[in-house]
Amino acid sequence: MNTEESKSNASVNSQFSILNSPAHEVSEARPTGRQSSILIQIKNLTKHFPIQRGFWSRTIGHVKALNGINLNIHQNEIIGIVGESGCGKSTLGKLILKLIEPTSGEVLYLNKNIFTIPEKELRALRKKLQMVFQNPYSSLNPRMKVFEIIKEPLIVHKIFNEKEQINNRIYELLKLVGLEKEHSTKYPHELSGGQRQRVAIARTLSLNPEFLVLDEPVSALDVSVQAQILNLLLDLHKNLNLTYLFISHNLSVVSYIATQIAVMYLGHIVEIGPKEKIINNPKHPYTVALLSAAPRIEQRQEARGKRQEQAQHKRIILTGEIPDPSNPPSGCVFRTRCPIVKEKCSIEEPILTEYNGQLVACHYAGELVG
C-alpha cells in the first residue's frame, strides 16, 4: 500500500454502515438543499434505446432504460442514485450532461434546456457540468503523464495564456486532491487506484465545475481506499460549493455521502427523499429489501459509554430476475419481485406520492417493514 493510502483516517477501516456515517454530520452541518435554489430540473425524462437487428438494422424493439423521470437537484445538494445494475443510473447521468440525447423530456440547468440551447452556450455549460467515472484507469490516457492529463482541459478551453499560470493551477489542483507535485511526473500505471481516481477528480475540477456526476467513483477501489475518496469528495463539496449526483449500486456507500437518496428500479424512481427518512423509514418494498441487505449498525448508549452493536434485522431476499427492460411488467414495474404484491399492482401503475416528506411509488407504501 502507498504512503498516500496508508495515512491514518478514522473511517478508513470501517465498512460503510448505514446508521453510522459521517453524512449524518454532513447533512446536519449543511443545508439539505431543500431551502436552496434549484440548479437542475429534470422533467419527464425518457430514454428508450432502439434494438436493431439484421442487415438493414431494422428496429425490432426498445430498451426502456429511463421512463418519465422527474427530479429537482438543488444547489449544494448531494443526491445519491441507488439501484441494481441496469436500472438506468448511468443513462440518467449521461443525459444530465448531454452526453446522449433523450427520447423525450427536458433537463433544465438554471432554467435553460440543455437539449435546445445554442452550441455556443452549450460549450460554456460543459465547463460547469462534469463527470467522474468508475474506472480511473480507463478514463485516463495511459500514454500521458499526470501533468499532461490535468493540463489538457486547461489548454482545450484556453483557460490561461501564461505557462506559469498553467503550471501553478496544475500543482494547486494536485494539492486540492491530496497529491504531491512529484505525482505530476508519473504515468497512470505508476499510481495506485486511489491516486488515479484523485487525478481523475483533479482533471474534472480543472475547469471550476459547479455540478459533478460521480458514476460509481469508488466501486473499483479497495474498501479501505473507498473511504478516503469519499471523504475527499465530501471535503471538495464543502470547500468548492459543489453539487453532486452520486451514482452507486451500494446503498451503504450512498448513505455515507448523500443528503438526498433516489432509489431506482427498471428505469423508474420508486422512492426519493432526505437520506435520514429513506434510511430510517423506507416506504417502498424495494428500498426495504435493499436496506435489509446492507450493513446496518445501531448506536446504543451503554452505562459504560457509547458502544456500537450489530442489530438484527429481518433479511428480505428478493426472488426472481430483474425483468427485461424491453418488456417491462404491466402496472408496477417491481411487481414480479415484490413480497407484498396484490391484484391492483398489475393493473395500475403507482405514481410517486408524498408521504411525510418522501415520495414513494407504491399502492401499499409502508406496508412492508424490514
Ligand SMILES: Nc1ncnc2c1ncn2[C@@H]1O[C@H](COP(=O)(O)OP(=O)(O)OP(=O)(O)O)[C@@H](O)[C@H]1O
Ligand atoms: N447505448 C445503449 N444501447 C442500448 N442499450 C443501452 C445502452 N446504454 C444502456 N443501455 C441499456 O439501458 C439499461 C440501463 O443501462 P445503464 O447503463 O443506465 O444502467 P446502470 O443502472 O448504470 O447499470 P450498472 O449499475 O450496471 O452500471 C440497461 O438495460 C442497458 O443495457
Ligand code: SF4
Ligand atoms: S405497487 Fe404493489 S407491486 Fe409495486 S411495490 Fe407496491 S405493493 Fe409492490
Ligand SMILES: [Mg+2]
Ligand atoms: Mg452504470
